[in-house]
Amino acid sequence: MILLQKKKDAKRIYTEVVYCKSNVDGYKEQGILQPSGDGYSLLFKEVYEEANISPSSVAYIEGHGTGTVVGDPLEVNRINDFFCPGRENALLLGSCKSNTGHTEPASGLCGIIKLIFAMETGIIPPNINFDKPNKNIKALVDGSIKVVTEKTPWPKDLNFGGVNNFGFGGANCHVLLKRPDENKRKRPVNDQA
Template sequence: MGISGKFPNCNNIEEYLENLMNKVNMCDDDERRWKHTNPEIPKLAGKINQPEKFDTGFFGIHQNQAEEMDPVIRMSLESAYEAIADAGMSPEDVKGSRTGVFVGSFYSEAESINCYKNLKPQGYSLVGCTKSMISQRISYALHLKGPSLICDTACSSSLEAMNQAYKSICEGKCDMAIVGGTNLCFNPNATLQYARLGVLNMKAECRPFDDNAHGFTRSEAIVMILLQKKKVAKRIYTEVVHCKSNVDGYKEQGILQPSGDGYSLLFKEVYEEANISPTSVAYIEAHGTGTVVGDPLEVNCINDFFCSGRKNALHLGSCKSNIGHTEPASGLCGITKLIFAMETGIIPPNINFDKPNKNIKALVDGSIKVVTEKTPWPKDLKFGGINNL
């Protein structure tokens, strides 16, 4: 397995882990993306460093073409190479192999700028901003012969990409897989739409599980993981025991409302199929966006399933307290945090948590504990879980 990524104000995985461990809020209010002229748009956001940088010579891409290419595609290509290197391999090792590429992503905020506003004569913008090119560029550059596709399931996109990659390897459709999650925020009007929808914290940071949580902070990330069979991997961070997704369909509360019944059914199916007791799970990296409706529903369902018969409190966290909500990339941001918690034996702390949400009974009575300090991984419990919406 290999991992690579760029996170708000972090140039690599090591900086991300260090900032998590040291309780750093990686979001800021500078004007790297746009000027703060609209009072409806929150100033605080998570931003990746230098998305404009790209080594065209290394990847054999003409400068004119690279300039009209969505930075998401460029940075995904770089991170895919880095993930392969982190796995102890070189690009030549995977060239021509049955390696799949599965990337979670949704709308491109660079597309409206490159394709519809700045009409350049070269004509590369359409190809450079097509969402399918995020995965296809990686497959093309590395001469890969496995499936190559984009997963768009909104905020669960990158975990659904992981799910599809895991299934494809298990079913023999590919021998290994590059799994990605991407999000870059370039268009202030997109953030304005989120604000008017009422899901953003307008004045402060993202506060998962806190009683003063009023929405999330938008954020950026590019994450790539090389998923391999254990028997051929040169580096093993952890093992994927099982993963699964579902769709909760119609509900009276509306399409944006998560389903408690959907959560409960999915938890039950995953742990029964994996033959794992919920009480053997030490830590859950939750979706935890800090929204008024989402947090109580998610954590209450986690409590109902994981805490029955448990001797000690279940540890809970969400990387969104540190980096904000990276939307389609959020699942892999959480997986990266979970992997390094298991690798180091220390669960990184949440920040921005002062008082438990009064609508989450399990936090009030102590059956679930939000990790707020560096916490040793319980020695008698070897499993960790991740949930994404």
């Protein structure tokens, strides 16, 4: 469970939900398990245009990370196409599935919790069991996207992170979160001001 409050009422802010959107492409010739690359691309475009946020201001993406031959290349290649053009530094990428396994319908919520934890502590937790990039994922090979494999400080100049999730039949979801200002993050819980 995650408690959402209006910013003005919150005693402590762990993150700010900037935007959240989902889509589904309906009937799929490839089958119910095949993720929708076109759906992902459209979703990214809509989320960042409607939120008026540049994709290059995103420091980290908590990916769905299926660990499958079809899913990972599709997801990472679409992330690369949207988030990486014109970036100065590699986009950081992870998936809590490497840490906890697949939590099935709760996987999106677990990804949000991991991203909030990274924003709160200023450290992005490492993914485990990632040794070398899949040769079919060009962005991992050329360094446009970097899988976080060690405790990594949150980039100081970027305040946004995204969470991807997809499900059966081409369902896609993306949540855009903002790292709050330092004084809001450290405000004591019992502070009534």
